[in-house]
Amino acid sequence: MTPLGGYLLVAALMFAIGLAGALVRRNAIMVLIGIELMLNSANLNFIAFWRYGPHPEALTGMMFAIFSIAVAAAEAAVGLGLVIAIYRHTHTTELDKINRMKG
Amino acid sequence: MTVIFYLIAAITVAGGLAAVLLKNLVHCALAVTIAFGGIALLFLSLDAQFAGFVQILVYIGAVAILIVFAILLTRGSDVPKDGVFSPTWLTGVAIASAVFAVMGWAVINSVNAIPQLAAVPHVTVHDIGVALVGSYVLPLEILALLLTAATVGAVIVAMHEKGGSE
Numbered sequence A: 001m002t003p004l005g006g007y008l009l010v011a012a013l014m015f016a017i018g019l020a021g022a023l024v025r026r027n028a029i030m031v032l033i034g035i036e037l038m039l040n041s042a043n044l045n046f047i048a049f050w051r052y053g054p055h056p057e058a059l060t061g062m063m064f065a066i067f068s069i070a071v072a073a074a075e076a077a078v079g080l081g082l083v084i085a086i087y088r089h090t091h092t093t094e095l096d097k098i099n100r101m102k103g
Numbered sequence B: 001m002t003v004i005f006y007l008i009a010a011i012t013v014a015g016g017l018a019a020v021l022l023k024n025l026v027h028c029a030l031a032v033t034i035a036f037g038g039i040a041l042l043f044l045s046l047d048a049q050f051a052g053f054v055q056i057l058v059y060i061g062a063v064a065i066l067i068v069f070a071i072l073l074t075r076g077s078d079v080p081k082d083g084v085f086s087p088t089w090l091t092g093v094a095i096a097s098a099v100f101a102v103m104g105w106a107v108i109n110s111v112n113a114i115p116q117l118a119a120v121p122h123v124t125v126h127d128i129g130v131a132l133v134g135s136y137v138l139p140l141e142i143l144a145l146l147l148t149a150a151t152v153g154a155v156i157v158a159m160h161e162k163g164g165s166e
Helices: A003-024 A028-052 A060-090 B003-021 B025-045 B049-073 B089-109 B125-133 B137-158
Strands: none
Touching: A003 A028, A003 B003, A003 B025, A003 B089, A028 A060, A028 B003, A028 B025, A028 B049, A060 B049, A060 B125, A060 B137, B003 B025, B025 B049, B049 B125, B125 B137
């Protein structure tokens, strides 16, 4: 296997783990952690393609990964703020028990 | 495909698996921090020093702390009695396995169209800075606006409501 293939396989495995975490856990914070893992594996793909691509000096993949990290940080802040706000209303973070939209 | 790569990949995958499988949420936060660190090491092994250090600063330094704060503020460290997995966990695992099977099959069977360059790309932080304020200056400004809006929004969403009119 080529080095690029190895990195892509690791990224695919991390994406699958993050997807499983977002799908099977009941806690809202764990769903956010799963989403973070998926975003990280996408960044790994960007960096791997940047490193083994034909034009690494163009910095395209690197820039995309850096911007993606920044957007993911903003998403994590807003998501965890939402979880705390929902917890204040319903006193639970279990997604099965949050089953009404009325506050 | 060196030993170092396999070692880092094993640490990363083990951290991710532990984060998904462990019952106590604080342990999950610790495991996901290990996974973030493993990804940062993978970035460093790909000669992307800047991205690796940004990953360490942002994810291990900020996002992991944020997750721990959220867990402690929502009393999530208590292990629930009726299990941590949803009743439809089998479907979730099946979907995730199918996604991994498709992506792994595509990676393994793909014809390697990209030339495998042995040369290490020579990119310094200076180059990245010039690119950020040069051709990528508009995305940078939009990102600054997004980060400001997200910070203000997160504070407003999580703010205590006093009385009812805030």
